[in-house]
Amino acid sequence: MLPATAVALAVLAALLAWPVPAALARSRWPVRDPLVALVCWQAVGLAGGLSMIGALLVHGLAPWGHSLPEAVWTVLTSRPAGTAVRGDHWVALTLAAVLAFQLVGVLVLSWVRIARTRRRHRELLELVVQPGPQADARLLEHPAPVAFCIPGARPLLVLSSGMVAELDEEQLAAVVAHERAHLAERHHLLLLPFVAWKAALPVLPAAERAHGSVRELVEMRADDVALGSLHGTAPRRTLAEAIVAAAGGQGGGAVPTGALAVSGTGVRARVVRLLEPADPLPATARWVALAGAVLLLLAPTALLLLPAVS
Amino acid sequence: MASLGELERAVMERLWAADGPVAATRLRDELADRGVALTTVHTVLTRLEQKGFVRHDDARPRRFSPRASREEHAAELMHEVLGQAADRQAVLARFVGSVNDEEARLLRELLAGARTRDAG
Numbered sequence: 245m246l247p248a249t250a251v252a253l254a255v256l257a258a259l260l261a262w263p264v265p266a267a268l269a270r271s272r273w274p275v276r277d278p279l280v281a282l283v284c285w286q287a288v289g290l291a292g293g294l295s296m297i298g299a300l301l302v303h304g305l306a307p308w309g310h311s312l313p314e315a316v317w318t319v320l321t322s323r324p325a326g327t328a329v330r331g332d333h334w335v336a337l338t339l340a341a342v343l344a345f346q347l348v349g350v351l352v353l354s355w356v357r358i359a360r361t362r363r364r365h366r367e368l369l370e371l372v373v374q375p376g377p378q379a380d381a382r383l384l385e386h387p388a389p390v391a392f393c394i395p396g397a398r399p400l401l402v403l404s405s406g407m408v409a410e411l412d413e414e415q416l417a418a419v420v421a422h423e424r425a426h427l428a429e430r431h432h433l434l435l436l437p438f439v440a441w442k443a444a445l446p447v448l449p450a451a452e453r454a455h456g457s458v459r460e461l462v463e464m465r466a467d468d469v470a471l472g473s474l475h476g477t478a479p480r481r482t483l484a485e486a487i488v489a490a491a492g493g494q495g496g497g498a499v500p501t502g503a504l505a506v507s508g509t510g511v512r513a514r515v516v517r518l519l520e521p522a523d524p525l526p527a528t529a530r531w532v533a534l535a536g537a538v539l540l541l542l543a544p545t546a547l548l549l550l551p552a553v554s
Numbered sequence: 555m556a557s558l559g560e561l562e563r564a565v566m567e568r569l570w571a572a573d574g575p576v577a578a579t580r581l582r583d584e585l586a587d588r589g590v591a592l593t594t595v596h597t598v599l600t601r602l603e604q605k606g607f608v609r610h611d612d613a614r615p616r617r618f619s620p621r622a623s624r625e626e627h628a629a630e631l632m633h634e635v636l637g638q639a640a641d642r643q644a645v646l647a648r649f650v651g652s653v654n655d656e657e658a659r660l661l662r663e664l665l666a667g668a669r670t671r672d673a674g
Contacts, residue, residue, distance in 0.1 A: 361634075361645045367605050368631045370559055371566055372624050386632050391649035404632075407649075419649050426647040463650075481668070488665050490650045492658030511653055515661055519668040 247306050249547050253299035256544055260292035265450040269457045273533075275517050277525040278465040280533045282434055285458050287537035289437050292450075295544040297344050302548065304337030311551045350444035351437060358436070362394050369400055381420065383408065389493035393423040395432040410493055414476045415486040422483070425469035431462040460510045467514060484518040487511065561590065561598050566607065570624055575610075575617035 274281030307325035309315035373382040381401045389407040394400045401423050438455040445451045471479050491511050568584050582595045602608040610616040
């Protein structure tokens with residue numbers, strides 16, 4: 245007989261593996277408040293991993309106790325199992341270990357690989373690019389209109405000469421403000437778990453979906469933050485123009501073949517919400533969403549730690 | 555006191571400007587206005603070699619040359635930025651990726667449409 249806790253966790257894991265992320269990715273409200281949506285996505289990711297591993301762990305440890313602390317205590321004090329330990333208990337424990345190792349391992353590996361590539365990019369940049377007037381912004385000689393930033397302890401913001409040529413001063417300020425927002429809010433850290441779990445769980449379509457949604461949301465969030473610091477007459481329009489110019493700009497013939505452009509739908513969604521802003525999410529809706537995120541995290545934690553009901 | 559990063563760039567400038575491999579002593583002489591010691595020049599050259607920007611020949615004393623031109627390094631970087639594979643997108647935050655011609659046309663129409671509405 246499976247403990248009720250394991251069943252509850254398994255149900256939660258199943259919900260978080262497909263229906264919940266699918267619904268969140270399909271819903272329309274995240275566009276109106278990217279920040280709250282990003283919090284929800286983090287909660288979905290964390291609660292999903294927790295309940296998946298937790299369900300296996302609780303089932304595997306069932307012979308030793310009805311809740312995780314009880315079972316761990318029994319094992320630690322070398323007391324015998326209360327009921328017979330069957331093969332499926334060992335299978336569940338092994339799977340839990342493999343899954344935990346896989347998720348955490350891939351996260352660490354992604355972090356190391358990304359950090360290494362970033363360091364290489366920074367080295368290249370510092371070599372080929374003269375320091376710009378601002379300490380953190382550099383100008384790279386290249387015809388393609390490109391702007392990007394390299395996050396990290398010493399962040400770098402890079403504008404290509406093609407970008408500078410294509411945009412006027414206000415539009416350029418909008419681009420810089422957008423990139424600064426990425427750096428200031430550490431968006432790369434919000435993205436990292438989803439990059440890693442997409443790599444760790446390629447069979448899970450939700451991981452792919454979550455990654456795509458979170459990518460779009462951090463861009464929209466950076467747009468929102470940028471708008472707050474722009475002073476022109478129509479900052480929304482200025483930023484939209486900058487996006488269209490940069491997205492539609494030809495790479496100067498230098499874009500590598502094989503380089504697939506980002507999905508047009510994501511760019512279009514950004515432009516549309518700048519030109520025709522939807523009403524911001526009402527305060528109640530924000531709080532409901534945030535409370536939902538907290539509950540989502542509390543549910544598997546409580547199931548794991550509290551004594552089982554059965 | 556110049557930082558190592560600045561010195562690295564200064565050394566690379568000299569190497570790129572030179573018409574052949576350059577000995578460390580000559581680099582020290584060329585950087586005389588910075589008051590750089592020969593050991594410092596060697597430190598900088600070692601760092602640049604580790605980063606893969608510089609190589610040396612077997613002559614005595616060793617002579618150093620750049621592995622690639624500044625333009626080639628810039629191109630290498632842009633190749634990575636423009637041709638980002640999915641996991642590479644996490645490495646840097648790009649303002650916006652480029653879209654295909656059809657999408658670009660739609661985006662411009664979107665902008666133009668908004669302008670007409672603003673005017674009307």
